[in-house]
Amino acid sequence: MSLLDKFDALEATRRELLGHGTNPTDVIVERVISATESVIGGKPTIMAGTNNYLGLTFDPECIAAGKRALDEAGTGTTGSRMANGNYASHAELEREIANFYGYPYAMVFSTGYAANIGTMSALVGPGDAVMLDGDAHASLFDGSKLSGATVYRFKHNDAESLDKRLRRLGEVASRTLVIVEGLYSILGDRAPLKELAEVTRAHDACLFVDEAHSLGVLGETGRGRVEEDQVEADFVVGTFSKSLGSTGGFCVSPHRALTLFRYASRPYMFTASPCPSVIATTRAALVQLRARPELRESLWRNAERLYSGLAQLGFTLGPEPSPVVAVRMTSREQALANWQQLLDNGVYINLILPPAAPDGTALLRCSVSAAHTPEQIDRIIEAFRQLPRDPGQRE
Ligand SMILES: Cc1ncc(COP(=O)(O)O)c(C=O)c1O
Numbered sequence: 001m002s003l004l005d006k007f008d009a010l011e012a013t014r015r016e017l018l019g020h021g022t023n024p025t026d027v028i029v030e031r032v033i034s035a036t037e038s039v040i041g042g043k044p045t046i047m048a049g050t051n052n053y054l055g056l057t058f059d060p061e062c063i064a065a066g067k068r069a070l071d072e073a074g075t076g077t078t079g080s081r082m083a084n085g086n087y088a089s090h091a092e093l094e095r096e097i098a099n100f101y102g103y104p105y106a107m108v109f110s111t112g113y114a115a116n117i118g119t120m121s122a123l124v125g126p127g128d129a130v131m132l133d134g135d136a137h138a139s140l141f142d143g144s145k146l147s148g149a150t151v152y153r154f155k156h157n158d159a160e161s162l163d164k165r166l167r168r169l170g171e172v173a174s175r176t177l178v179i180v181e182g183l184y185s186i187l188g189d190r191a192p193l194k195e196l197a198e199v200t201r202a203h204d205a206c207l208f209v210d211e212a213h214s215l216g217v218l219g220e221t222g223r224g225r226v227e228e229d230q231v232e233a234d235f236v237v238g239t240f241s242k243s244l245g246s247t248g249g250f251c252v253s254p255h256r257a258l259t260l261f262r263y264a265s266r267p268y269m270f271t272a273s274p275c276p277s278v279i280a281t282t283r284a285a286l287v288q289l290r291a292r293p294e295l296r297e298s299l300w301r302n303a304e305r306l307y308s309g310l311a312q313l314g315f316t317l318g319p320e321p322s323p324v325v326a327v328r329m330t331s332r333e334q335a336l337a338n339w340q341q342l343l344d345n346g347v348y349i350n351l352i353l354p355p356a357a358p359d360g361t362a363l364l365r366c367s368v369s370a371a372h373t374p375e376q377i378d379r380i381i382e383a384f385r386q387l388p389r390d391p392g393q394r395e
Contacts, residue, residue: 022343024339024340032057035052035371036369036371045348046346048347048348049349049366051241051242051367052242052367054285055370061284062246066284069280073087079272080272085273086273089283094250097250100223100290101226106250108248109249111241112240112242114267116139116143118265120146121266123235128150128175128176129177130149130151132153133157134153134156140210152165157191157192159192163202166205176206178206179208180209183214183218186324186356186357187319188325188326208233209225209235211224212238215243215244217322221290224236235258236253237250244289245281298371299368300323302370307322310325313381323367323369324368326352335353339351341387345383347383350367366380
């Protein structure tokens with residue numbers, strides 16, 4: 001048995017995925033036409049699986065800011081924040097993010113993934129505990145592993161399950177980081193944040209909320225689930241790669257200790273800082289997010305239109321309308337075949353196969369953008385209508 005033998009299984013999976021035409025994990029976007037359309041396989045395709053919630057990737061202000069930064073500061077920083085890569089614009093973005101959330105402290109990371117593993121691994125270690133929602137994103141599991149803390153899971157969105165598990169931890173509960181997402185990335189359901197926060201406080205544990213899919217999406221001013229449920233979390237993390245249309249991640253906190261994570265977080269210290277143009281487009285996108293609530297309104301109109309259209313066709317969907325619309329499939333094979341048919345009909349969505357879907361089922365995951373037109377949403381619904389009927393799949 002050599003180190004390379006395990007790749008035989010991966011090769012078999014790759015071949016199975018290829019069996020239906022396009023390998024869903026290997027789609028090439030040949031040309032980007034707009035925030036909602038690309039050319040794939042030589043054909044204009046509606047992009048309905050991009051997380052581009054506010055449709056800001058082609059915003060003229062963001063593009064102009066990125067071009068200016070390229071001219072003024074060059075293509076990259078060629079160093080980490082601890083060394084030569086700590087530009088004034090990184091610090092300004094941190095101030096702007098902190099100000100947006102109304103928290104005193106903020107840190108910017110090179111990706112959302114790095115923000116999660118970087119914050120978690122600085123905060124907890126051996127002898128501490130991490131209590132994760134069962135549906136938490138892979139980066140949160142990876143952050144738990146990297147931290148060396150003991151990892152526990154509680155039942156998805158279940159405050160009673162969290163309470164029971166924290167009770168069992170005894171005095172370790174006060175050294176426990178409770179990790180939840182504001183809006184879950186696969187089924188598009190919200191966390192019952194107020195209840196989860198109350199339980200966390202009752203056990204003197206710390207609350208960590210990943211708002212990757214809720215920044216710009218939920219809350220009166222787009223601050224996410226913490227704003228919607230009026231909860232002050234100990235740590236709020238998020239990404240710039242979804243509603244802000246760039247790359248990077250952040251953590252904000254009311255705790256001064258966050259300023260010291262810069263000396264304790266290896267995923268912060270040992271990687272290059274974000275390029276100046278990325279910081280510039282992110283800052284411009286944050287201005288748009290704050291100034292144009294109508295983007296959030298269009299996003300939700302589109303989300304409701306897609307959710308109700310697919311529900312009327314009889315598909316089994318995620319628990320509530322949201323910009324993430326999950327369509328349940330009866331089998332992996334059916335999901336693969338339907339994903340391919342949708343692509344052939346000019347609609348790109350995400351294929352989620354077991355074990356990635358929460359309860360081990362297969363899903364077709366759509367994500368909606370403020371930039372979709374009602375006609376595009378109707379074309380997505382029409383493409384779903386043309387899928388073969390399967391009595392097990394539709395209610
Ligand atoms: C919930 C959640 N957290 C973190 C991340 C990581 O963000 P990024 O892709 O910007 O590194 C993602 C990305 O999909 C996510 O869905």
